[in-house]
Amino acid sequence: MAALRAGSSLLMQSRAMAGAIRCSSTEASPSVVRVAAVAGSLRKASFNQGLVRAAIEISKDIPGLEIEHIKIDQLPFVNTDLEVGGGFPEAVEEFRAQVLRADSVLFASPEYNYSMSGVLKNAIDWASRSPNCWADKPAAIMSAGGGFGGGRSQYHLRQTGVFLDLHFINKPELFVKAFEPPAKFDGEGNLIHEDTRERIKALLIALQKWTQRLQGVCE
Ligand SMILES: Cc1cc2nc3c(=O)[nH]c(=O)nc-3n(C[C@H](O)[C@H](O)[C@H](O)COP(=O)(O)O)c2cc1C
Numbered sequence: 001m002a003a004l005r006a007g008s009s010l011l012m013q014s015r016a017m018a019g020a021i022r023c024s025s026t027e028a029s030p031s032v033v034r035v036a037a038v039a040g041s042l043r044k045a046s047f048n049q050g051l052v053r054a055a056i057e058i059s060k061d062i063p064g065l066e067i068e069h070i071k072i073d074q075l076p077f078v079n080t081d082l083e084v085g086g087g088f089p090e091a092v093e094e095f096r097a098q099v100l101r102a103d104s105v106l107f108a109s110p111e112y113n114y115s116m117s118g119v120l121k122n123a124i125d126w127a128s129r130s131p132n133c134w135a136d137k138p139a140a141i142m143s144a145g146g147g148f149g150g151g152r153s154q155y156h157l158r159q160t161g162v163f164l165d166l167h168f169i170n171k172p173e174l175f176v177k178a179f180e181p182p183a184k185f186d187g188e189g190n191l192i193h194e195d196t197r198e199r200i201k202a203l204l205i206a207l208q209k210w211t212q213r214l215q216g217v218c219e
Pocket residue numbers: 040041042043045046047048049110111112113114115144145146147148149150178
């Protein structure tokens with residue numbers, strides 16, 4: 001019993017220390033967290049782009065959170081021959097700058113053959129070229145797809161993030177089963193499912209808090 005009490009007191013001490021490291025009372029109040037949202041599908045009625053549009057709408061009700069949808073449709077295929085004199089093609093430079101400007105990243109990742117889509121991996125690869133634009137960014141993932149709601153793409157994306165030093169939140173996870181009733185999206189890929197909106201909101205709040213925690217800013 002005494003050992004148990006000692007153990008739980010140690011746990012509380014270490015939590016308090018972690019809090020002290022990350023969250024000093026002398027820190028300034030939290031500034032706006034700017035999120036870059038990247039959707040891994042190019043099709044017009046994409047469900048994953050619909051998740052990003054919904055996230056942007058929802059963020060307007062979350063004080064201190066701003067989301068910008070950064071597009072990947074103009075990026076060429078990764079080819080290091082296109083890197084000339086230390087520079088990148090114009091669309092790549094723009095994309096890399098948008099990633100760098102953001103405090104954190106929100107991925108909407110469709111599942112293609114049990115992994116992330118080629119266009120998303122292509123975008124990630126461009127911004128990974130030195131200096132790695134993803135380094136130290138807090139991140140979150142949502143996905144819409146078949147039976148697992150895109151889940152397998154998320155796990156591959158997390159694995160890629162290990163090498164890139166992306167810091168993903170673990171929970172909440174957000175897998176949207178797009179082909180199972182009730183309908184989640186209309187014919188244009190707009191989210192029409194209230195429960196999913198609530199889950200996106202919870203994901204965004206978790207990403208905002210995680211970003212502030214990594215920035216050393218108190219809630
Ligand atoms: C090449 C390709 C591979 C796919 N592989 C999978 C898969 O492995 N698992 C799955 O659940 N859905 C798979 N799908 C279905 C997509 O996940 C589904 O069409 C999803 O809606 C695509 O995202 P989007 O609506 O944002 O375009 C695949 C679709 C394509 C085009």
